[in-house]
Amino acid sequence: MTALNTTILTLVTFVPLLGALILMAVPNRDRDIRWFALIVTLFEFVLSLHLAVRFRAENVGVFQFEINHQWITSPNIHFHLGVDGISLWLVLLTTFLTPLCVLISWNSIHERVKEFFILLLILETAMIGVFVALDLFLFYAFWEATLIPMALLIGIYGHERRIYAAVKFFLFTMVASMFMLAGIIWLYAKTGSFDFATIQQAIQAGSVPGFAAAAPWLFLGFFVAFAVKVPLFPLHTWLPDAHVEAPTAGSVLLAGVLLKMGTYGLIRFNVGLFPEQARRNAPWIMVLALIGIVYGALVALVQPNLKKLIAYSSVSHLGVVVLGIFSLTQSGMDGAMFVNLAHGVSTGALFMLAGILHERRHTYEISEFGGLATPMPTYATLFLFMTLSSVGLPLLNGFIGEFLAFYGAFQSRALFGLIATTAVIWSAWYLLWLYQRTFFGVNKNPKNASLHDMYPLEKFAVLPTAVAALIMGVAPILWLKAIDPAVHSILHPVAQFSARVVGQ
Amino acid sequence: MTGLMAILAPPSVDYVRILPELVLSIFGMLIMVLDPLIDEFKAAKTLGIVALVGALASLGAVYVQAGSPSGEAFSHMVRVDNFSIFFHTVILIIVLLSILSSFEYMEQQGIRAAEYYALILLGAAGMCLMTSATELVLIFIALEISSISTYILAGFLRRDPRSSEASLKYFLLGSFATAFFLYGVALIFGATGHTTLTDISARLHVGYMPPLAYVAMAMIFVGLGFKVAAAPFHVWTPDVYEGAPSPVVGLMSTAPKAATFAVLLRVIFEARLPGSFWIIWFAAVLSMTLGNLGAIRQNNIKRLLAYSSIAHAGYLLVAFASLPEFGIPSAMFYTAAYAAMNVGAFAIISHIGNAGERYTSVDDYAGLGRRSPFMAAILTVFLLSLIGIPATGGFFAKFYVFSAALHSTTPLVGLTIIGVINSAVGSYYYLRVIVVMYMKEPQGEAIPLKPLSVGVSAVLVLSAVTTLYLGILPSSVLTYAHNSVHNLIP
Numbered sequence: 001m002t003a004l005n006t007t008i009l010t011l012v013t014f015v016p017l018l019g020a021l022i023l024m025a026v027p028n029r030d031r032d033i034r035w036f037a038l039i040v041t042l043f044e045f046v047l048s049l050h051l052a053v054r055f056r057a058e059n060v061g062v063f064q065f066e067i068n069h070q071w072i073t074s075p076n077i078h079f080h081l082g083v084d085g086i087s088l089w090l091v092l093l094t095t096f097l098t099p100l101c102v103l104i105s106w107n108s109i110h111e112r113v114k115e116f117f118i119l120l121l122i123l124e125t126a127m128i129g130v131f132v133a134l135d136l137f138l139f140y141a142f143w144e145a146t147l148i149p150m151a152l153l154i155g156i157y158g159h160e161r162r163i164y165a166a167v168k169f170f171l172f173t174m175v176a177s178m179f180m181l182a183g184i185i186w187l188y189a190k191t192g193s194f195d196f197a198t199i200q201q202a203i204q205a206g207s208v209p210g211f212a213a214a215a216p217w218l219f220l221g222f223f224v225a226f227a228v229k230v231p232l233f234p235l236h237t238w239l240p241d242a243h244v245e246a247p248t249a250g251s252v253l254l255a256g257v258l259l260k261m262g263t264y265g266l267i268r269f270n271v272g273l274f275p276e277q278a279r280r281n282a283p284w285i286m287v288l289a290l291i292g293i294v295y296g297a298l299v300a301l302v303q304p305n306l307k308k309l310i311a312y313s314s315v316s317h318l319g320v321v322v323l324g325i326f327s328l329t330q331s332g333m334d335g336a337m338f339v340n341l342a343h344g345v346s347t348g349a350l351f352m353l354a355g356i357l358h359e360r361r362h363t364y365e366i367s368e369f370g371g372l373a374t375p376m377p378t379y380a381t382l383f384l385f386m387t388l389s390s391v392g393l394p395l396l397n398g399f400i401g402e403f404l405a406f407y408g409a410f411q412s413r414a415l416f417g418l419i420a421t422t423a424v425i426w427s428a429w430y431l432l433w434l435y436q437r438t439f440f441g442v443n444k445n446p447k448n449a450s451l452h453d454m455y456p457l458e459k460f461a462v463l464p465t466a467v468a469a470l471i472m473g474v475a476p477i478l479w480l481k482a483i484d485p486a487v488h489s490i491l492h493p494v495a496q497f498s499a500r501v502v503g504q
Numbered sequence: 505m506t507g508l509m510a511i512l513a514p515p516s517v518d519y520v521r522i523l524p525e526l527v528l529s530i531f532g533m534l535i536m537v538l539d540p541l542i543d544e545f546k547a548a549k550t551l552g553i554v555a556l557v558g559a560l561a562s563l564g565a566v567y568v569q570a571g572s573p574s575g576e577a578f579s580h581m582v583r584v585d586n587f588s589i590f591f592h593t594v595i596l597i598i599v600l601l602s603i604l605s606s607f608e609y610m611e612q613q614g615i616r617a618a619e620y621y622a623l624i625l626l627g628a629a630g631m632c633l634m635t636s637a638t639e640l641v642l643i644f645i646a647l648e649i650s651s652i653s654t655y656i657l658a659g660f661l662r663r664d665p666r667s668s669e670a671s672l673k674y675f676l677l678g679s680f681a682t683a684f685f686l687y688g689v690a691l692i693f694g695a696t697g698h699t700t701l702t703d704i705s706a707r708l709h710v711g712y713m714p715p716l717a718y719v720a721m722a723m724i725f726v727g728l729g730f731k732v733a734a735a736p737f738h739v740w741t742p743d744v745y746e747g748a749p750s751p752v753v754g755l756m757s758t759a760p761k762a763a764t765f766a767v768l769l770r771v772i773f774e775a776r777l778p779g780s781f782w783i784i785w786f787a788a789v790l791s792m793t794l795g796n797l798g799a800i801r802q803n804n805i806k807r808l809l810a811y812s813s814i815a816h817a818g819y820l821l822v823a824f825a826s827l828p829e830f831g832i833p834s835a836m837f838y839t840a841a842y843a844a845m846n847v848g849a850f851a852i853i854s855h856i857g858n859a860g861e862r863y864t865s866v867d868d869y870a871g872l873g874r875r876s877p878f879m880a881a882i883l884t885v886f887l888l889s890l891i892g893i894p895a896t897g898g899f900f901a902k903f904y905v906f907s908a909a910l911h912s913t914t915p916l917v918g919l920t921i922i923g924v925i926n927s928a929v930g931s932y933y934y935l936r937v938i939v940v941m942y943m944k945e946p947q948g949e950a951i952p953l954k955p956l957s958v959g960v961s962a963v964l965v966l967s968a969v970t971t972l973y974l975g976i977l978p979s980s981v982l983t984y985a986h987n988s989v990h991n992l993i994p
Contacts, residue, residue, distance in 0.1 A: 141894030
């Protein structure tokens with residue numbers, strides 16, 4: 001088993017890519033290709049379970065399953081992978097959602113099937129790479145690598161305004177990440193290393209020349225790149241377009257994983273590398289997060305488009321995550337990490353459900369629906385379940401994370417906590433109102449009366465998320481066990497710094 | 505007496521030092537001799553193969569050079585070292601790929617092939633000589649050999665007025681620029697009494713700096729800046745690239761550029777001409793900005809890549825403003841990476857262009873992703889590399905240049921930021937091509953697509969593999985480039 005421990009991360013990262021390469025070579029038979037993609041992604045999920053099982057939560061402050069090889073000698077770039085309690089679950093979230101994406105795309109993608117699954121698999125490798133890379137260069141490479149498959153998925157398989165959405169998505173992220181690249185190059189020029197731990201130590205030891213003057217700009221460079229991805233108000237405008245136009249699988253991965261790359265980056269790099277700057281900039285970032293929470297919710301409230309509504313609800317939920325992170329408290333960050341995962345599961349599910357409806361009616365307009373509970377009982381039940389989990393009903397996955405995040409916000413500043421807590425009211429309002437309009441009431445449109453309930457394939461795709469939502473809600477400790485110590489070690493330098501400030 | 509003897513009858517090892525150039529010239533002449541002896545209808549293929557063999561043989565000669573000890577020849581006029589071998593290899597591989605991609609093109613456009621291939625080989629001899637020459641007059645001669653061949657090659661589509669325009673424009677402006685270069689050489693000779701780079705360097709850095717040297721640097725930069733299409737000497741580029749035959753554009757946007765950058769490296773870092781910093785700084789900023797802004801509005805893919813090549817010249821120039829130990833290897837790597845992606849891109853463009861280069865608008869590429877997944881995927885690799893996406897050579901090249909800039913004693917933060925913003929702007933127009941290929945369907949009738957010939961496929965696969973290789977495993981090339989730094993600076 002130890003041999004597997006040292007290679008597992010490489011395997012987990014590159015198995016999907018290998019699958020994509022094999023797909024390129026096989027003949028164009030859609031059915032076989034779908035099966036192959038499913039098998040690869042399921043195998044990948046099983047592989048990644050090894051990480052969860054063998055992860056030792058008690059090993060605090062170190063990366064596990066580490067692999068570190070020299071990749072390029074000059075500049076000094078390493079193939080350095082590893083996970084801690086923060087990235088571990090994000091990797092699993094990715095491997096969990098991807099097979100579901102394959103299932104949900106089984107029948108909805110019927111043109112250029114091969115390319116679709118190739119892109120999906122490449123995307124999976126890139127996303128996992130982002131979470132496990134511990135070399136800044138490698139991280140950046142994976143970060144950028146997620147862009148192209150996603151832009152292509154939106155642009156080729158999306159709806160009417162797909163090209164606009166794809167280009168907007170690409171340019172927003174690309175331009176923002178350039179600032180991060182400049183920051184990474186600066187750090188390399190001063191420390192001679194891309195290694196996360198080495199740079200972190202160098203910064204903590206104060207041995208980086210010119211760091212004091214550059215730190216605000218470095219923080220900002222990284223922050224912009226991640227804030228666009230999260231997306232934090234006011235950089236969120238690409239998200240509704242991308243979501244509405246993306247194919248279902250694209251939306252699921254976009255909301256489920258790609259946005260989490262942003263929050264992951266904020267924790268790992270903005271807080272991890274620049275604790276002092278994080279402390280200093282926390283107030284205005286928290287204000288932006290609060291605006292995002294309230295603004296996202298209000299806009300979601302008035303959306304006539306189902307998918308856009310869920311997209312804006314993401315803006316609101318991710319605001320909670322950022323708020324939790326920059327509360328810079330133990331519970332706030334724990335909560336942020338947990339909301340990350342919960343949002344991935346429940347919003348991923350909601351997007352799948354929205355996609356199922358679109359399959360039948362080819363529209364996302366809420367006004368087109370009504371009384372769907374009668375023709376589609378299973379669908380209505382699952383939708384309700386996921387809605388409640390997204391609203392934050394206790395014993396489902398949304399509750400515990402939000403609770404912790406709000407608690408952290410209160411600790412940091414009571415007023416912030418107070419405003420943030422309204423998020424619960426907002427999300428209950430727009431989601432339950434959506435539910436009411438869609439599933440209850442009289443069925444005005446005769447087309448809705450004969451809608452087929454969920455097909456087995458669709459059930460296979462959505463049910464796992466419901467199960468996950470339930471387990472996460474009942475036993476959050478399974479996840480928090482690993483998250484909590486990792487957050488603690490990230491917060492340690494921040495706490496040290498604030499202690500210094502207080503002591504002065 | 506012995507010195508005179510050495511000039512009159514140079515030792516045989518001297519000939520090894522110019523072996524690649526000799527081989528190229530011999531094969532170039534051979535093609536012209538063979539031309540009237542072969543049946544006109546078979547000529548294109550046969551002569552192409554002869555040219556291919558010539559380029560390969562020359563590459564073999566470079567290999568021989570790499571195996572034998574490096575050193576000078578012909579009284580300090582030529583020096584073979586890691587630096588020259590690197591550029592020889594790059595240039596010869598470009599030439600090889602250009603010849604390969606010309607096979608199909610020649611047949612399709614119905615051009616007489618003899619002069620075409622001969623000129624490519626002779627021009628290549630000039631380019632190769634540029635990278636190993638260490639004496640300004642010889643550099644000038646080599647520059648002229650390379651330039652004159654490219655002037656003619658640009659006008660090879662005789663029946664197409666755009667091609668003739670390209671040739672004439674290129675020739676007139678080019679001669680003007682070379683005159684500037686020659687003037688700069690004369691001034692340097694006036695200021696220092698030397699034309700050998702090391703002597704110039706030695707003379708310039710004892711005692712006071714002759715003011716003439718500053719003027720000379722500016723003049724020389726005008727000449728070389730024109731050749732690499734750096735702003736503000738770039739105005740010829742779009743028209744010439746649009747009119748010239750596509751395989752020739754693939755060649756002339758990479759090989760002579762690589763050679764000229766080699767000369768510029770020698771002039772700035774070996775001869776250490778003064779005052780280069782701000783000249784380079786402004787030229788880099790102008791080139792990046794004008795190139796990228798110009799490209800945004802282009803709808804002809806050749807013009808688009810012309811502006812993109814201006815922008816890339818700008819990125820490359822950033823390396824020249826950095827310290828030599830970082831600037832030289834990054835510039836060398838950049839030329840190699842840029843060559844790989846650009847030659848490949850133009851091979852596709854010339855294939856899709858069809859007879860008379862009819863289909864060169866970006867819109868003609870609509871639906872390519874569905875109609876020819878292979879070509880679309882490969883072109884995507886090149887475009888991503890031009891954008892600078894990780895795992896491609898283009899990313900690494902840019903990355904390395906910018907980190908060289910930040911490594912300088914006075915970090916070029918401003919220049920780096922301008923460069924980074926520019927590459928973000930640049931991503932837009934390359935992306936547009938990808939968008940058109942994959943996400944749009946042709947309006948009206950789709951353009952005819954011919955099956956790929958073996959030659960073009962080989963070029964595509966080779967350049968794509970090189971692009972990815974340079975992006976994933978750049979170490980070996982980087983190390984080699986690093987090792988050639990001390991060839992230029994003591």
